[in-house]
Amino acid sequence: MMISQDIKKQIHVIKMLLLDVDGVLTRGSIIYTDKAEEVKIFSVKDGLGLRLLMDAGIQVGIVTGRTSKALLTRCDNLGITLIFDGIHHKEDVLDTIIQKTGLGYHEIAFAGDDLPDIRIMKKTGFPIAVANACPEVRSAASYITSAQGGDGAVREISELILKTQGLWDKAIHQFL
Amino acid sequence: MMISQDIKKQIHVIKMLLLDVDGVLTRGSIIYTDKAEEVKIFSVKDGLGLRLLMDAGIQVGIVTGRTSKALLTRCDNLGITLIFDGIHHKEDVLDTIIQKTGLGYHEIAFAGDDLPDIRIMKKTGFPIAVANACPEVRSAASYITSAQGGDGAVREISELILKTQGLWDKAIHQFL
Amino acid sequence: MMISQDIKKQIHVIKMLLLDVDGVLTRGSIIYTDKAEEVKIFSVKDGLGLRLLMDAGIQVGIVTGRTSKALLTRCDNLGITLIFDGIHHKEDVLDTIIQKTGLGYHEIAFAGDDLPDIRIMKKTGFPIAVANACPEVRSAASYITSAQGGDGAVREISELILKTQGLWDKAIHQFL
Amino acid sequence: MMISQDIKKQIHVIKMLLLDVDGVLTRGSIIYTDKAEEVKIFSVKDGLGLRLLMDAGIQVGIVTGRTSKALLTRCDNLGITLIFDGIHHKEDVLDTIIQKTGLGYHEIAFAGDDLPDIRIMKKTGFPIAVANACPEVRSAASYITSAQGGDGAVREISELILKTQGLWDKAIHQFL
Numbered sequence: 001m002m003i004s005q006d007i008k009k010q011i012h013v014i015k016m017l018l019l020d021v022d023g024v025l026t027r028g029s030i031i032y033t034d035k036a037e038e039v040k041i042f043s044v045k046d047g048l049g050l051r052l053l054m055d056a057g058i059q060v061g062i063v064t065g066r067t068s069k070a071l072l073t074r075c076d077n078l079g080i081t082l083i084f085d086g087i088h089h090k091e092d093v094l095d096t097i098i099q100k101t102g103l104g105y106h107e108i109a110f111a112g113d114d115l116p117d118i119r120i121m122k123k124t125g126f127p128i129a130v131a132n133a134c135p136e137v138r139s140a141a142s143y144i145t146s147a148q149g150g151d152g153a154v155r156e157i158s159e160l161i162l163k164t165q166g167l168w169d170k171a172i173h174q175f176l
Numbered sequence: 177m178m179i180s181q182d183i184k185k186q187i188h189v190i191k192m193l194l195l196d197v198d199g200v201l202t203r204g205s206i207i208y209t210d211k212a213e214e215v216k217i218f219s220v221k222d223g224l225g226l227r228l229l230m231d232a233g234i235q236v237g238i239v240t241g242r243t244s245k246a247l248l249t250r251c252d253n254l255g256i257t258l259i260f261d262g263i264h265h266k267e268d269v270l271d272t273i274i275q276k277t278g279l280g281y282h283e284i285a286f287a288g289d290d291l292p293d294i295r296i297m298k299k300t301g302f303p304i305a306v307a308n309a310c311p312e313v314r315s316a317a318s319y320i321t322s323a324q325g326g327d328g329a330v331r332e333i334s335e336l337i338l339k340t341q342g343l344w345d346k347a348i349h350q351f352l
Numbered sequence: 353m354m355i356s357q358d359i360k361k362q363i364h365v366i367k368m369l370l371l372d373v374d375g376v377l378t379r380g381s382i383i384y385t386d387k388a389e390e391v392k393i394f395s396v397k398d399g400l401g402l403r404l405l406m407d408a409g410i411q412v413g414i415v416t417g418r419t420s421k422a423l424l425t426r427c428d429n430l431g432i433t434l435i436f437d438g439i440h441h442k443e444d445v446l447d448t449i450i451q452k453t454g455l456g457y458h459e460i461a462f463a464g465d466d467l468p469d470i471r472i473m474k475k476t477g478f479p480i481a482v483a484n485a486c487p488e489v490r491s492a493a494s495y496i497t498s499a500q501g502g503d504g505a506v507r508e509i510s511e512l513i514l515k516t517q518g519l520w521d522k523a524i525h526q527f528l
Numbered sequence: 529m530m531i532s533q534d535i536k537k538q539i540h541v542i543k544m545l546l547l548d549v550d551g552v553l554t555r556g557s558i559i560y561t562d563k564a565e566e567v568k569i570f571s572v573k574d575g576l577g578l579r580l581l582m583d584a585g586i587q588v589g590i591v592t593g594r595t596s597k598a599l600l601t602r603c604d605n606l607g608i609t610l611i612f613d614g615i616h617h618k619e620d621v622l623d624t625i626i627q628k629t630g631l632g633y634h635e636i637a638f639a640g641d642d643l644p645d646i647r648i649m650k651k652t653g654f655p656i657a658v659a660n661a662c663p664e665v666r667s668a669a670s671y672i673t674s675a676q677g678g679d680g681a682v683r684e685i686s687e688l689i690l691k692t693q694g695l696w697d698k699a700i701h702q703f704l
Contacts, residue, residue: 045642205394
């Protein structure tokens with residue numbers, strides 16, 4: 001996707017990336033066992049993207065309407081501690097985050113895929129839709145990923161922020 | 177899919193959506209663990225579609241030949257209480273539902289994907305086949321979804337009913 | 353796939369369908385949990401195909417090099433009792449089956465996807481490769497399915513046998 | 529992919545294949561249950577490829593940054609005993625392996641998909657990227673598989689090594 005100068009300006013000042021879970025960090029599958037336990041499928045490449053982002057000083061948080069131990073395990077695994085789950089009105093969480101962190105709305109990005117993500121997206125400085133987002137979410141986004149949620153969308157977002165902020169080369173230097 | 181005026185008339189009067197499970201609410205995977213437990217994979221986007229439908233006053237029910245705790249968990253999660261599982265002759269359930277609810281056949285839609293769905297489909301006012309349905313089910317349907325079962329077919333059906341009945345804008349107003 | 357008269361003759365006399373499991377009844381995924389338990393993913397449409405086949409008097413059996421409780425659960429679910437698992441040389445099982453049942457090699461079909469299936473395929477009257485079979489198995493087959501293993505290949509085979517033997521209309525009559 | 533004479537020379541002397549796990553032996557899915565247990569999805573066809581490789585005298589080892597009981601189960605299942613898991617700097621493992629086995633760097637192949645694989649790839653004689661590898665890994669590779677990780681990439685690599693070394697016909701002779 002071509003990125004305009006206006007969008008680049010939005011990305012330049014981002015200090016925190018907030019993520020919906022189902023459909024963004026996963027493919028949107030809701031998996032239950034016969035014991036009423038939930039299973040979640042994440043992407044290893046997304047995980048590395050988020051760690052590069054956090055290592056570069058960009059905070060990462062989760063805002064989801066659902067809740068599961070599987071999500072908490074993945075967050076623990078990645079070192080994500082900013083987790084808001086079981087949230088009905090995601091936009092309200094944004095105010096809490098801003099009060100706690102002192103960040104401005106314009107310094108926060110949000111990536112979503114479905115209707116409950118629209119209000120929080122509209123309040124953030126850089127609203128992102130994954131490729132598989134519903135039309136209403138795509139319309140509300142500054143950027144639509146090429147990759148599907150759960151299959152590289154979050155890696156794409158991580159690289160986009162790092163590259164636009166000129167942090168990518170330093171981030172991957174340890175691997176070269 | 178283009179929808180004729182005749183089909184629109186069918187949809188206009190629908191007050192209940194009945195759904196097969198395997199292949200419609202899921203991709204048709206039958207997943208077993210070594211402990212003989214079943215795992216089921218649903219779609220988060222289908223779930224929101226069904227909740228919008230129910231919030232708008234359209235009833236939602238399940239009619240399936242199989243049975244699993246995983247399905248009951250998902251139904252509980254979505255607030256679906258009208259569940260007929262372990263059913264051999266699905267068309268017989270339809271009569272039970274009509275007696276209980278006072279609805280007419282023409283007010284009920286059924287979405288299916290395989291041979292055991294044909295008889296109940298033919299008795300309902302708006303028979304729907306998912307994209308991955310077998311040819312015989314597709315022939316029996318008024319509408320064939322673009323999306324696959326378990327991957328947005330039920331969301332597509334939910335939006336189709338709400339939009340045709342003029343309920344969509346109100347349904348998503350809370351999110352805008 | 354176009355079917356020649358020679359192949360039709362092969363199919364006409366089939367009285368038993370033998371199936372490999374991984375890659376034929378499943379997509380070839382080997383799934384393990386942290387408790388060393390195996391999970392298997394089958395197809396609901398394959399299941400109905402096999403039940404129509406058995407109802408029409410065609411026997412169905414399993415011949416696999418691996419073994420899992422998940423497979424036995426699925427077989428129990430479908431009413432398949434002819435199960436040979438943990439088999440190193442599948443072609444030897446064929447002789448056992450023929451001795452037990454009195455069937456001839458020409459009355460047995462085998463569907464496989466990988467190298468260990470070739471020898472048994474070559475001994476049966478109707479050797480079948482699924483779409484995702486390796487080149488050597490495809491070369492050994494009289495018929496290659498359009499559908500992938502675990503995603504309709506076995507349904508396609510079931511319908512092919514029933515239709516070629518003129519049993520399809522009767523088999524699905526109960527559903528129309 | 530066309531293979532140049534230079535690459536063929538690299539393959540000719542390979543005596544050991546080292547593999548990353550997530551994204552190479554799997555599709556890169558990180559799957560957690562509500563009990564914080566991990567589930568891993570491997571490919572049955574990859575498994576046979578690795579066994580043919582080992583039977584032909586090519587050693588197979590695992591070098592991964594993560595660790596799971598599911599991986600160990602699969603390795604046990606395939607007879608792979610050379611397992612280095614929880615590794616932060618994969619290139620350091622290479623030196624350990626070389627000291628233990630007496631092999632040279634040029635006799636070892638490594639297949640990877642993401643940034644942490646680059647340094648070890650560059651030290652080996654035949655660096656391989658799977659089709660779904662990130663661009664930086666693809667750039668560091670002598671060979672990029674046509675198949676995706678977890679869906680035949682490792683089978684493709686196994687066959688490539690066996691065929692280039694003239695060992696394929698003998699390897700599959702037992703099946704014909």
